[in-house]
Amino acid sequence: MVCSGPLVAAHASTRPPAADHGAEAAVTSNVGQNYPYTSESDSERIAAVASLLADRPELGDTLKTDTTPLDANDRWWVYKCPSKGCKGLLHVAGYAAERHALFTICDGTCGKTYLK
Secondary structure: OOOOOOOHHOOOOOOOOOOOOOOOOOOOOOHHHHHHEEEEHHHHHHHHHHHHHHHHHHHHHHHHHEEOOOOOEEEEEEEEOOOOOOEEEEEEEEEEOOOEEEHHHHHHOOOOOOOO
């Protein structure tokens, strides 16, 4: 191949070639699980956690041993439950005692607890 003009570095492409987006890549299941779904007032959060504790008394002992009290805030984040098939929401019940995280309880069918 013969060039008809001088080679100029300013015309060289420094970007990688564009990705082919024709076929969608698989997305891992944890995408978006740490993003809040909505928020609730502190009184709504307290009511939701109280209702969950009334339905599942064993959670009271878990909260006593695994959490520390929350700070005073007007609003708290609510997350979607990541359990497959569960359509519940995760309500903040305290700070995790041994980790830098929020301790949440699912109000759905799985009833699991998660750190966020």
